[in-house]
Amino acid sequence: MMHKRIAHILLCLSLVLALTVPALAVQAPEPICEAELHIDGADAGFNGTMYFDGTTHVPFAVTVQALRPDAQVVCENGRYTATAEDFTMTAKAGESYLVVNDRYLYIPDTILTSAEGEAMVPVRILCRALGVGVEWDGKVNLNTQGAVPLKEEDRPYTDKEIDLISRVITHEAGNQSLEGKIAVGDVILHRVESKGLGFADTVSGVLYQKNQFTGATNCTPNAQSIIAAKLAADGAEVVPGAYWFNGVNGHVFSFAKRLYVIGDHAFYGRK
DSSP, X not given: OHHHXXXXXXXXXXXXXXXXXXXXXXXXXXXXXXXEEEETTEEEEEEEEEOTTSOEEEEHHHHHHHHOTTOEEEEETTEEEXXXXXXXXXXXTTOSEEEETXXXXXXXXXXXXXXXXXXXXXXXXXXXXXXXXXXXXXXXXXXXXXXXXXXXXXXXXXXXXXXXXXXXHHHHHTTSOHHHHHHHHHHHHHHHHOSXXXXXXXXXXXXXXXXXXXXXXXXXXXXXXXXXXXXXXXXXXXXXXXXXXXXXXXXXXXXXXXXXXXXXXXXXEEO
């Protein structure tokens, strides 16, 4: 009994890391602790549940309405849609992203479902979507002062760039998982943002570089590849440090270090 009590205490103490450490693996959505939530200094009136993956989750509908009393939230076929004058946001249990104003925010281990059937989302992702501040001091503190939801027009990459990325994703990984598709998008954007590796500093420059993605922009993107491109553009990071990829059984690049294998592809970074 004492060992069980100590184990429970240690798991509860891990809430300190819940808002700063990304999830490492998909875990069963069974609560082990509850985090007290405050909004603008006042008790929110409900608790956020921490699951085994170490992330504080909150019920989507209740939390959105607590943060934005002007929002209307409806649920149809398991998909929640919240609308207000300055945002439209959707969430559905089992999906790996939250959408606000056509900005796609990645949730690696999917949106979970509570015992009551509610969609449960990571508190930091929800707050990023709404521009709400988050702090931890033994409880979760949410600050709505000056909060502005993410805007489509402020997306880091243009619609044309996302279209090009989604075409390449479809060409290279159209039959792969969402994670595998995002990984290809990550490689493209890593190249754009790289220094000293000989890549162009624009999406089109990277994609039309000689002997890299020849003909890949000519295909018609599928729906999930478009989502993957939008997720990568908004910071989804599934292969940090990867600049190259090929078939998992293909030639091993002598100039690079294999970092990840996702589906049919191996991803490489600098040696």
